[in-house]
Amino acid sequence: xxQVEQSPQSLIILEGKNCTLQCNYTVSPFSNLRWYKQxxxxxxxxxxxxxFSENTKSNGRYTATLDADTKQSSLHITAxxxxxxxxxxxxxxxxxxxxxxxxxxxxxxxxKP
Amino acid sequence: DGGITQxxxxxxxxxxxxxxxxxxxxxxxDAMYWYRQDPGQGLRLIYYSQIVNDFQKGDIxxxxxxxxxxxxxxxxxxTSAQKNPTAFYLCASSISAISGNTIYFGEGSWLxxx
Numbered sequence: 094x095x096q097v098e099q100s101p102q103s104l105i106i107l108e109g110k111n112c113t114l115q116c117n118y119t120v121s122p123f124s125n126l127r128w129y130k131q132x133x134x135x136x137x138x139x140x141x142x143x144x145f146s147e148n149t150k151s152n153g154r155y156t157a158t159l160d161a162d163t164k165q166s167s168l169h170i171t172a173x174x175x176x177x178x179x180x181x182x183x184x185x186x187x188x189x190x191x192x193x194x195x196x197x198x199x200x201x202x203x204x205k206p
Numbered sequence: 207d208g209g210i211t212q213x214x215x216x217x218x219x220x221x222x223x224x225x226x227x228x229x230x231x232x233x234x235x236d237a238m239y240w241y242r243q244d245p246g247q248g249l250r251l252i253y254y255s256q257i258v259n260d261f262q263k264g265d266i267x268x269x270x271x272x273x274x275x276x277x278x279x280x281x282x283x284x285t286s287a288q289k290n291p292t293a294f295y296l297c298a299s300s301i302s303a304i305s306g307n308t309i310y311f312g313e314g315s316w317l318x319x320x
Binding site: 097127134135136137138139142182184193194196197198199201 | 210246247248249250251254264265294296298308309310311312313314316
């Protein structure tokens with residue numbers, strides 16, 4: 094069964110600090126991995142998308158890494174801001190399941206002043 | 207503005223009632239999706255449609271129904287058979303259902319059973 098596990102479940106950091114969110118997956122055959130940010134009560138917004146051949150991708154202060162061999166990904170947030178407080182989801186798609194992506198349960202990040 | 211519009215934002219349902227959530231997109235996307243999100247959890251796929259007049263069940267389709275009569279519209283009906291419908295519902299779309307395409311989400315609809 095395709096699974097996506099994220100850690101930690103929740104995280105509290107001070108404004109200006111860096112943090113890293115983790116994602117492990119068992120989805121196979123792998124197609125792509127995406128990170129989404131979801132503000133409370135809003136729809137998720139795509140941050141990055143990576144395919145098998147990509148190791149790292151940045152979007153401003155967000156940098157995602159992918160190790161397809163170990164089936165792990167991370168999302169690194171640099172110089173955190175209060176607006177980074179949100180839930181972050183790792184979403185993995187398989188080549189054989191068009192339309193059906195597997196979501197992790199997310200990491201809830203709180204950035205405090 | 208281009209995007210995905212869901213309505214209503216908040217909806218209350220009495221026991222035994224069917225309710226329909228609206229989803230409209232003007233992105234000219236072929237694929238559309240409905241997800242359910244419970245507090246503190248990720249999104250679970252209810253139904254998806256790759257093209258007009260076609261749709262497939264997702265992981266939790268029981269108690270829900272959809273239609274795709276027009277490319278831009280993908281309404282979701284929560285039937286009385288869905289025993290625990292209170293949740294946050296998200297509609298989404300992508301250029302196609304090919305897994306490499308970014309999925310764009312609407313702002314969501316909150317459904318509460320009273």
